[in-house]
Amino acid sequence: MIIVMLPGATHREVDGVVARIEAAGLRVHVSRGEERTIIGAVGDVRRLEPEALQVLPGVERVVRILHPFKLASREWHPEPSVVKVGDVEVGGDRLAVIAGPCSVEGEEMLVEAAKAVKAHGASILRGGAFKPRTSPYSFQGLGVEGLRMLAKVGKSLNMPVATEVLSEEHVGIVAELADCLQIGARNMQNFALLQEVGRTGKPVILKRGLMSSVDEWLQAAEYILSEGNHKVILCERGIRTFETYTRNTLDLSAVPLVKKLSHLPVIVDPSHATGRADLVGAMSKAAIAAGADGLLIEVHPDPPKALSDGQQSLRPDEFGRLMGELERIASAIGRPLTGVCHSGSGRQNSGRQAGSGRAAGMV
Ligand code: PEP
Numbered sequence: 001m002i003i004v005m006l007p008g009a010t011h012r013e014v015d016g017v018v019a020r021i022e023a024a025g026l027r028v029h030v031s032r033g034e035e036r037t038i039i040g041a042v043g044d045v046r047r048l049e050p051e052a053l054q055v056l057p058g059v060e061r062v063v064r065i066l067h068p069f070k071l072a073s074r075e076w077h078p079e080p081s082v083v084k085v086g087d088v089e090v091g092g093d094r095l096a097v098i099a100g101p102c103s104v105e106g107e108e109m110l111v112e113a114a115k116a117v118k119a120h121g122a123s124i125l126r127g128g129a130f131k132p133r134t135s136p137y138s139f140q141g142l143g144v145e146g147l148r149m150l151a152k153v154g155k156s157l158n159m160p161v162a163t164e165v166l167s168e169e170h171v172g173i174v175a176e177l178a179d180c181l182q183i184g185a186r187n188m189q190n191f192a193l194l195q196e197v198g199r200t201g202k203p204v205i206l207k208r209g210l211m212s213s214v215d216e217w218l219q220a221a222e223y224i225l226s227e228g229n230h231k232v233i234l235c236e237r238g239i240r241t242f243e244t245y246t247r248n249t250l251d252l253s254a255v256p257l258v259k260k261l262s263h264l265p266v267i268v269d270p271s272h273a274t275g276r277a278d279l280v281g282a283m284s285k286a287a288i289a290a291g292a293d294g295l296l297i298e299v300h301p302d303p304p305k306a307l308s309d310g311q312q313s314l315r316p317d318e319f320g321r322l323m324g325e326l327e328r329i330a331s332a333i334g335r336p337l338t339g340v341c342h343s344g345s346g347r348q349n350s351g352r353q354a355g356s357g358r359a360a361g362m363v
């Protein structure tokens with residue numbers, strides 16, 4: 001349930017409503033907008049009759065939110081949310097590109113990848129230290145050592161870093177060393193993990209589960225929001241369908257749909273969505289045209305030698321060309337890219353053809 005306060009409602013009136021909700025045993029989230037304050041009451045709302053709130057001083061109206069997600073909904077927060085990762089805004093006037101290797105494989109390759117993505121205009125560096133591999137025999141990531149490398153390289157290049165956190169036990173260290181925590185597709189419904197990252201208050205990229213509906217995805221976001229962490233970035237990364245030419249099927253319609261349902265920023269990961277470097281460019285452009293707030297793209301200095309996801313990783317020169325093309329689309333839709341962008345030329349063409357995206361162990 002949300003309580004919309006009258007424009008100019010006093011602090012005292014807001015406090016009065018908050019006290020009434022808390023007395024009914026519900027949790028309160030207050031959103032102070034420029035014009036008015038909106039109060040969210042979450043929990044078992046049957047304990048509180050809307051009429052009891054409607055009569056309180058300063059209240060304009062009481063609205064029941066019918067969606068299963070509340071704090072993620074547009075009703076609760078009508079304006080789009082902007083999430084700051086370091087100094088980079090995601091969901092604002094500009095588009096953010098997060099790029100880097102699938103896995104941190106060593107410092108040298110990470111520096112090479114990071115310098116390249118930064119030079120081409122990416123504003124956030126990504127790299128996996130804890131990897132959710134399909135096979136237990138595949139490269140599992142460098143763990144804390146990789147995390148430290150990522151933090152060091154990000155700092156040296158003045159780039160905020162994003163990395164996946166796989167388990168509750170590592171939330172503390174990842175929150176300490178990274179600027180943004182990623183919840184991977186396979187963990188989208190690991191509710192204890194969601195609550196733990198919610199308690200860190202750090203920005204979180206929440207990937208859509210492989211087989212999750214939009215409702216389930218937004219309810220997963222709700223787990224983080226309801227812990228008081230409102231810095232959630234949603235990431236569409238493709239869902240499983242019967243198609244085998246691509247690793248997943250990019251659900252582009254989810255972008256405008258989720259932006260309608262929710263105030264949270266939505267980015268697209270065309271790398272995991274397609275599993276094919278040769279399709280990443282087209283899907284990146286389509287994602288931006290569809291209204292995504294940014295992209296998450298895997299880039300590797302030498303993709304054939306990558307320890308994970310080489311088949312879908314762009315080479316730095318391919319990434320540079322793509323950024324040039326994206327820059328033109330971004331300016332056409334009036335949302336320039338964050339970061340310095342070099343204009344590229346020609347069509348993006350990796351020259352590599354990935355096969356079916358179902359190879360075992362792909363991350
Ligand atoms: C990743 O970003 O490297 C990753 C494993 O992504 P996903 O959880 O979307 O598969």
Ligand code: MN
Nearest residue numbers: 102298309363
């Ligand atoms: Mn990957």
